[in-house]
Amino acid sequence: MIYLDNAATTLRKPRQVVEAVVDAMETMGNSGRGVHAESLSASRVIYDARCRLAQFFGCDAPERVVFTCNATEALNMVIAGLFAPEDHVIATDCDHNSVLRPLYRRGNADFLPADGKGVLAYEELPRLLRPHTKAIVCTHASNLTGNLTDVALLSDFARKHGLLLVLDASQTAGTMPVDMEKLGVDVLCFTGHKGLMGPQGTGGLCLAPGVEIRPFKVGGTGVKTYDKEQPREYPTRLEAGTLNGHGIAGLRAAVQFLEETGLDTIANHERDLTRQFYEAVSRIPGVTVYGDFSTWNRAAIVSLNVRDYDSAQVAEVLAERHDIAVRAGGHCAPRMHRALGTWEQGAVRFSFGWFNTMADVDAAVRALQEVAE
Amino acid sequence: MIYLDNAATTLRKPRQVVEAVVDAMETMGNSGRGVHAESLSASRVIYDARCRLAQFFGCDAPERVVFTCNATEALNMVIAGLFAPEDHVIATDCDHNSVLRPLYRRGNADFLPADGKGVLAYEELPRLLRPHTKAIVCTHASNLTGNLTDVALLSDFARKHGLLLVLDASQTAGTMPVDMEKLGVDVLCFTGHKGLMGPQGTGGLCLAPGVEIRPFKVGGTGVKTYDKEQPREYPTRLEAGTLNGHGIAGLRAAVQFLEETGLDTIANHERDLTRQFYEAVSRIPGVTVYGDFSTWNRAAIVSLNVRDYDSAQVAEVLAERHDIAVRAGGHCAPRMHRALGTWEQGAVRFSFGWFNTMADVDAAVRALQEVAE
Structure with missing residues (x-):
């Protein structure tokens, strides 16, 4: 997993x-x-x-x-x-x-x-x-x-x-x-x-x-x-x-x-993972990424949707077919969903941590490509 | 200990x-x-x-x-x-x-x-x-x-x-x-x-x-x-x-x-320890036990004082000389201390649990005898 x-x-x-x-x-x-x-x-x-x-x-x-x-x-x-x-x-x-x-x-x-x-x-x-x-x-x-x-x-x-x-x-x-x-x-x-x-x-x-x-x-x-x-x-x-x-x-x-x-080591690692993931998934047709990626001074989170698919369904497919654990839905952030225009759809959130690797990122990107196709 | x-x-x-x-x-x-x-x-x-x-x-x-x-x-x-x-x-x-x-x-x-x-x-x-x-x-x-x-x-x-x-x-x-x-x-x-x-x-x-x-x-x-x-x-x-x-x-x-x-097994064990302890210490001259021991339908607690010694001092001696851990002082129970007349002195509380043994009780009784002498 x-x-x-x-x-x-x-x-x-x-x-x-x-x-x-x-x-x-x-x-x-x-x-x-x-x-x-x-x-x-x-x-x-x-x-x-x-x-x-x-x-x-x-x-x-x-x-x-x-x-x-x-x-x-x-x-x-x-x-x-x-x-x-x-x-x-x-x-x-x-x-x-x-x-x-x-x-x-x-x-x-x-x-x-x-x-x-x-x-x-x-x-x-x-x-x-x-x-x-x-x-x-x-x-x-x-x-x-x-x-x-x-x-x-x-x-x-x-x-x-x-x-x-x-x-x-x-x-x-x-x-x-x-x-x-x-x-x-x-x-x-x-x-x-x-x-x-x-x-x-x-x-x-x-x-x-x-x-x-x-x-x-x-x-x-x-x-x-x-x-x-x-x-x-x-x-x-x-x-x-x-x-x-x-x-x-x-x-x-x-x-x-x-x-x-060292916090810098941790921050750099998580930033590398996030950046790699963001750059790959933002090129997948049908994927919409939310948030401001004009700076990499940010938390290790990438939320997105695939076409108009319900975010919960995407998370389920990722969990069941690809053994990838992410979170979908409202994320206890109602005002943010209203601002992003994702009130109905929710969003699929990928969030990275110290123990993740580039291989995890690559697997997640491949899985998303499959879902989007 | x-x-x-x-x-x-x-x-x-x-x-x-x-x-x-x-x-x-x-x-x-x-x-x-x-x-x-x-x-x-x-x-x-x-x-x-x-x-x-x-x-x-x-x-x-x-x-x-x-x-x-x-x-x-x-x-x-x-x-x-x-x-x-x-x-x-x-x-x-x-x-x-x-x-x-x-x-x-x-x-x-x-x-x-x-x-x-x-x-x-x-x-x-x-x-x-x-x-x-x-x-x-x-x-x-x-x-x-x-x-x-x-x-x-x-x-x-x-x-x-x-x-x-x-x-x-x-x-x-x-x-x-x-x-x-x-x-x-x-x-x-x-x-x-x-x-x-x-x-x-x-x-x-x-x-x-x-x-x-x-x-x-x-x-x-x-x-x-x-x-x-x-x-x-x-x-x-x-x-x-x-x-x-x-x-x-x-x-x-x-x-x-x-x-x-089994709760009965636990209750019986704790009751036996408490009873053994109570019966021994209540006979030690200078020891005052608090509470109602006319029934053994009670929690596995015996609180006492030794002469007019400060309860904290007694607990300290038990800890340092006898390696016995008890609690002294007010026990977050101010109204009870007022009722017992132990507002100033506090009380030394012995409380027994599933992992205690009769040997623990005997050691505590011996230590108290020494303190009282």
Whole structure:
């Protein structure tokens, strides 16, 4: 089987990630819940994971790295806990339902439109600005087109107008450098099981100094037991109940793997695969590729359709006849489909990862040629 | 090392649990996010875990088994999403901060008091009843004393007065039968990493027919992508973002292990250990044991203090000199400490699990004798 659905989850994990989870499942107590060696070692592993992630994402303080069970939870926490009721938020057509649905539920949000190539109309930002606009919440890369957001531009705009910038790095963390200080990001939300190549059930958020989020879940913390309220200190303020220590141990090993391998090496490899694939498939008659390929500074995603075939059917043929795993349908990106004009058809997404090879790309191209014929 | 902190987390997991997690980390795609084999097999594993848990907990429909990252999240979901603003809730002095803090935050709750042995004053229930009382939320067993709650009594009272019964089974799931239908429970909240012996980062809730909970987190679901709202159907309604498929695969194997081993066998073993320990330590001069030991229908927990020694110091001596892991302090159970009169001192908790032996008990008794001398 050729797995080209890395934007949904990276199927293969580095060997040391699996080993770290196994080791944790055999030796790890409950972090922050005792003075014995097993509890203390759990706390050490988790703290070390915070330190590594803080450095990895350019977050100035490890205690401001908060663990969640996925990026969706991180985004829900931020959207529920960062704003006052009157605050207005700007998001974009590129965003995933993990941003859109919490904002629809909250209300008081506007969306920067995208064009038919999925490129955001940044020039319309001033038009969306209101007196109570408090933040821009935006994905770093569209999970459908792979287009990168111009974070430098958003960050400049945010600074100029006193807004916070919340970045959803679900599609970029682990596949390219994401440094919140350099990018001017105030809150970074990430998932562990995609580009970071960690276990499912991991993710989190990183908070810049001075950014305060109200507790989303409250409960046991192992500290300040007698207080009626959740402790005010990070990360405990946003972490109630037992953490996924086993998963976090794996995530820590994953970040170590990424550091040893080098993000540039990973980014170059994925770019080569994507480019090779794009250049071959965009020449196949009947294939329509979506997104902006005028730059290779993008996520390793190529979404397309074959003639007017239903995207789900194409994915099924690829899976059943060619043993190639891709994703079809809506991709939790309704506004992007509307912008691309693919609301009915959906799109077939090929997404590449560190463990893919040029042979995988060639096989996928051949399969698509067959489908198109 | 002798691990007697199973009420915090079961350190040792059955071999097949670790194997299931490893297998999932090597083969599992993203559940519900594709038509290829890896995604479908993820969905199958997760659905099978729902079926097994539904049967295990007497929940009539697998789709009403909802996965969360721990019991705290399940309890937060219920307390935030089950009630109207005017609804009043009854909880108890036995409850954990995972129940107390969400209720303190919400307001409009009263607490059934416990006596000096941690036994609830059930006769005071009618006094707590108000016209708008909607539910009783209560732990199945105190995580501090191990006393079991009289769920039959609460359930009768709830039925009589048209209340819902929400049970926190964190301390009992996996160590004794917990059947929500037989017990008359409307919502059951559980954690995966304690008695169930599954991975950290797993847990959930089971809903009886007709009980409706508003979505807590919203976002990507892989279905009904174009709807602005979270789908109304369970479990998707309460599950946004990628599930911890790796952990759930382990939890599924854990439930299989429990079924094969037999809950009665496990309960008997843990009861024997607890009884042996209790009978020995309650004879040591200077040792005060907390809780109601007039019945052995209880959780495998014995909490105590030695003279007026600080509980944290006792735990430290046990860890450092005797290599015995227990937990001291507040145990996220402030109301219980107030009832027991141990607010200042905390308590030293010994909690037993399936992998403990009589030799572990004997070693712990000897160590305590030394500490008391």
